Amino acid sequence: MKGVVFVEFLEMVEAQFSPEMADDIIDASDLPSGGAYTSVGTYSHGEMVALVGALSERTGTPAPTLIRAFGEFLFERFHVHHGDFFHGIDDSLDFLERIEDVIHVQVRKLYPNAELPRFEIERPDPDHLRMLYRSDRHMGDLAEGLIRQCIAHFGTPVVIERHDLDDKGGLVRFELSRVQSEMLTFE
Numbered sequence: 001m002k003g004v005v006f007v008e009f010l011e012m013v014e015a016q017f018s019p020e021m022a023d024d025i026i027d028a029s030d031l032p033s034g035g036a037y038t039s040v041g042t043y044s045h046g047e048m049v050a051l052v053g054a055l056s057e058r059t060g061t062p063a064p065t066l067i068r069a070f071g072e073f074l075f076e077r078f079h080v081h082h083g084d085f086f087h088g089i090d091d092s093l094d095f096l097e098r099i100e101d102v103i104h105v106q107v108r109k110l111y112p113n114a115e116l117p118r119f120e121i122e123r124p125d126p127d128h129l130r131m132l133y134r135s136d137r138h139m140g141d142l143a144e145g146l147i148r149q150c151i152a153h154f155g156t157p158v159v160i161e162r163h164d165l166d167d168k169g170g171l172v173r174f175e176l177s178r179v180q181s182e183m184l185t186f187e
Contacts, residue, residue: 001048001137002114003041005074009048010037012073013055025054042113045137064141064169071145072152079153082106092154093129093176096147097121117143127178133171140169147174 013022026035029050033043052070056063079086085103089095100119108114117135124130133143144162151158161175 001043001045002111003037003043004039006037006043007039008074008077009051009070012070024058025051028054067141068145071142072149075146075149075153092151092156092158093178095150096129096131097123129176131174135170138168138170140172143172
């Protein structure tokens with residue numbers, strides 16, 4: 001995994017918990033890198049698993065919940081650092097439809113040896129998007145967090161259905177459907 005992911009994860013831990021918590025999970029994880037990450041470096045996915053596991057143990061928060069929260073945090077960090085990806089887009093489904101053919105292409109230019117997940121995208125109509133996520137790193141929860149924060153960021157009313165197609169989180173289908181405003185009810 002690219003170091004930028006580790007750097008951002010530790011930023012999230014510091015912001016949502018404390019700098020001491022970040023140091024604590026690094027110390028507890030016995031990492032080959034020692035927890036010294038650079039944005040352009042490449043590190044074992046196992047180090048992320050160890051960090052998340054250590055954070056889960058210390059906070060009592062299930063690892064999937066932490067990984068989804070990290071996906072939400074990471075989406076906003078992408079927006080801050082790569083705002084050009086967002087120009088001309090004002091809808092979450094339109095943005096997500098571009099993940100593989102536009103955004104991942106640009107990410108590979110920035111990080112040529114990045115091993116990104118793959119998305120197969122289908123857009124049967126303007127109000128529906130189907131995303132098939134594939135990754136050997138089994139980070140379906142991270143993908144879900146990114147998708148959820150994308151929807152929140154754009155303020156598009158969208159319902160998400162998640163279908164795990166394996167038992168490891170490496171093959172997940174997300175069905176996204178725009179909710180028409182006249183269908184919304186408030187209690």
